[in-house]
Amino acid sequence: MAASTDIFTEREGISSPLAVSLVLHGILFATILIYGFVLNRNSGNNWGGDSFGGEAMSATLVTNIPLPRPQVETQNIVANESKGLTESKPKEEEQPDVKAIPIPDKETRKKPKQITSTITKPKPVEPPPPENKVPFGEGGPVSGPYGSFSTTTAKGGFGFTGGNGDFGSRYAWYVRAVRDKVSQNWMKYEIDPRIGGSKRAYITFSIDRNGRPGDVQVEQSSGVPSIDISAVRALQRIDTFGPLPQDYSGSKVMVEFWFDANR
């Protein structure tokens, strides 16, 4: 342990450092005051004033926003299908060995000719093809409950799967009301204005007996987030589609709804 020294025995005078400190503080305050008064006199008067209108949300009618066009795409040279500068060597063909002696084949025994009778069995009469038969590869949209209401815009067809499978045909008016209501609540301005076309967004949801939509899910994204979000929001805005038809026995229907944002 080091020997301790009492450092408090010597008392230094406080007056001279205090005076220096006071002078320096005085200079500091004077500088701040002069700076505030002389150099910066005009700023700060408009805080909360009317001329700025800072709280206002300005609202202007905009049809679209001019945005820079996307840059012209340049083709990727590496992935190009044109021939490259280097040639790949063709594979050398194997030459047959000259010294090799072929092994003779076994003699094949000749089969006697089968005698076939000339009498042919009468063919059973083919039943006529059922009316709803679809030839392989020529199916197309299934006829029947599909498209049982006509639309001129050709933008909204409907169909259904599973269950008793007759909701769409028995209550085409309800399907149509669902389609119109969703369409009305789909705010097109929510879609990114730069998007010219995209794939359809598929949304699934359920409708309970009282007509309330629920279980809204993006089944298949359109690839454009703003379209998917606007589609989900359209369904969130809807309180009810109206009660399901009274003579319908089920407790709910499931809906697969597509949104086509092609302009």
Add this chain to the structure above:
Amino acid sequence: MRKILPILLVLLFASFAFSQTDWIKTGTGLGQERVRLAVPDFKPVGADQQTTSLKKVFDTTLWNDLSSAGIFDMVSKSFYPLQVPGTPQEVNASAWANEPPKAGMLAFGNLDAAQQDIAVQGWLVDVNNASTPPVLAKQYREKASEESARKIAHEFANEIIMRLGGGVNGITDTKIYFISNRTGHKEVWQMDYDGNGQQDITKQGSIALSPRISPDNSRLAYTSFAKGGVDIAMYSLELNRAVTFPRFGGTNLSPAWSSDGTKLAFSSSRTGDPEIYIVDASGQNMKRVTAFKGPDVSPVWNPKTNSQVAWVSGRTGLPQIYMMDADGTNVQRLTDQGYAVSPSWSPNGQYLAFAWIRHYGPGAPGNQDIYVMDIASKRFVQLTHDAGRNDFPSWSPDNRHIVFQSDRRGRWQIYSMLADGTQQRELTQSGENTQPNWSFK
């Protein structure tokens, strides 16, 4: 294992039953089309005078209700087949589904008023799917009178609109409350949504302003000059008399009901400067929500949430529309220029209708027109054009119509229109009629 097997079987069948849900697959593009609806005149059962005259009232009312609903493309009557059906057996669906009518839906029925009663049977069928059950089959019976013929037509139209309009009730049984001076004093009047059945409510021989009906249609709040001051007054439509409501002192204007009927917002100058206050439906628990220099008037609630209030404030000079949370926080200004007054919030909470002179002042010829703003995006649409001054818009409960006042023909009268500005119709003719308010249901 033997005990478990039946349970497993039950579970298996239950899962089958659950999987048997109907699937609808449908979709939409950017365009939209309306249902083509054909409404032939109903078939008279008798040929007497009363049936003929009542049927005329019924047919006209039904046609007007459906054509003003804003969701149908009405097929003109000149395209209809000559044979008019009165029952579903008489419907030749293909004749209606094909050209020339090319209807999607057909509303028809028969009317019998030979006796004391008027009996109406009505159907709505999908003519493109003729084999399916009718969308709607209704039967009505009332005492025979023009009023009941109109009432039945309204009810049948409402059913059709509800079914085909996605569960939104029609507005054919709603009322419009307004101020009229046709008796010499400004009193509160009421009428049907189509202008029929106009009758006065208050008879105080003074000045009444800004009537606002409560959401349950039981009480009417308005501004009254009857007791010397300018106060909020309350009129009970059940008791058919004014009921007591506290007086707050100063000038109290423009009461507004919250859509749950529990609160009332209004503007009061009891402290000198008109500010927005909120009280209970009984007038108790007063709370001040604005505290700015300059007048704050005409509050309206967001009917969807009752957590926001839009109002008119003159804090920057000319009146502008603002919106805030119901506790006075989060103030936003919605209009940026001109002279904007009379906000009305749509029942679905998405839109704000208001009257606006966009360029106000000397040298700026500005008409006062009705505008609708989409609150989320702050985009707005002008609904009236070049037609006098237009003011006091009020939304219908179905979000599809707006009633307002206009002096386009010299005197203030009440007009209604679709929310896109089309189908403008004059509803009142006698005296001057102002400040309409559409009932909540």
